[in-house]
Amino acid sequence: MSDNEIDFLEYLDALKENWIAATVAFLVVFGLVLAYTLTTTPMYESRSLVFVASQDQASFLLGNAAPKTISDLETQKIILQSTSVLGPIYAEHPIDSFELKVNTIKNSNILEIVVTSDSALNAMNIANKISESYESYNKDLRKDEANEVITFISEQIDLYNLEGETLSARKVYYDSLGENITNEQALEYETLKREINAKNKIYDYLLNKREEANLVVSLRSGNVRILSRAELPIAPVRPNVPLNIALGLILAAGAAIGAAYAAKTIMPPQNGKKKKLFNW
Numbered sequence: 001m002s003d004n005e006i007d008f009l010e011y012l013d014a015l016k017e018n019w020i021a022a023t024v025a026f027l028v029v030f031g032l033v034l035a036y037t038l039t040t041t042p043m044y045e046s047r048s049l050v051f052v053a054s055q056d057q058a059s060f061l062l063g064n065a066a067p068k069t070i071s072d073l074e075t076q077k078i079i080l081q082s083t084s085v086l087g088p089i090y091a092e093h094p095i096d097s098f099e100l101k102v103n104t105i106k107n108s109n110i111l112e113i114v115v116t117s118d119s120a121l122n123a124m125n126i127a128n129k130i131s132e133s134y135e136s137y138n139k140d141l142r143k144d145e146a147n148e149v150i151t152f153i154s155e156q157i158d159l160y161n162l163e164g165e166t167l168s169a170r171k172v173y174y175d176s177l178g179e180n181i182t183n184e185q186a187l188e189y190e191t192l193k194r195e196i197n198a199k200n201k202i203y204d205y206l207l208n209k210r211e212e213a214n215l216v217v218s219l220r221s222g223n224v225r226i227l228s229r230a231e232l233p234i235a236p237v238r239p240n241v242p243l244n245i246a247l248g249l250i251l252a253a254g255a256a257i258g259a260a261y262a263a264k265t266i267m268p269p270q271n272g273k274k275k276k277l278f279n280w
Contacts (some may be wrong), residue, residue, distance in 0.1 A: 048128055053223040138223065
């Protein structure tokens with residue numbers, strides 16, 4: 001007979017002789033695990049996904065690219081968890097009524113918003129409100145940036161208008177010379193026309209950019225899109241009742257075996273018989 005078989009028989013013998021101690025230990029441990037499982041407040045988890053585009057119209061007008069690297073997405077995570085985004089949510093839901101985690105999806109520009117709450121409905125609603133608030137904040141930010149672009153372009157257009165008036169007045173003067181224009185003046189005239197033509201092209205370009213910026217403002221365009229809305233969770237994420245019960249049974253069984261074996265060790269055999277821990 002092997003050592004393993006001897007040990008198994010020894011434990012089995014201990015259980016038979018001290019079954020009361022084993023039963024008490026089993027019930028105590030399993031009861032504690034069961035009580036913890038049943039009294040712990042169920043927590044529900046819901047998640048939404050937002051996509052941060054590589055570049056949007058406002059960023060293009062400003063000459064800036066939207067987040068592309070991990071560090072940029074980490075910055076977006078910080079922004080998403082800032083009071084600028086969460087302020088409207090805190091106004092409706094106390095800060096201690098839910099847990100928020102923001103994860104980055106590997107090799108993508110996707111952020112995962114995970115909300116945990118003791119209410120399944122709240123978990124879903126808060127996750128959706130956070131993604132909506134983040135999208136709205138991003139649009140407002142792009143709108144402000146586009147307004148700054150409009151202001152800058154408008155100032156440049158005003159300057160070009162003043163320069164254009166000056167150049168036009170000079171052109172009128174050269175036009176009035178007619179056939180009396182000298183060779184030197186003719187060269188200056190040609191240079192002036194080329195300058196006016198170049199200024200007009202830049203002027204037209206600025207006008208187009210201002211129109212594009214106005215379009216961004218009117219459309220409230222941004223580079224954040226809600227990819228997937230949160231759904232109502234069916235079951236709580238904790239406590240995990242089936243897992244806790246399974247672990248409770250394993251721990252209780254171990255405690256029962258340990259108690260029975262301890263009872264056998266503590267109370268050695270007397271008169272050729274093994275004395276039980278409880279004399280019932």
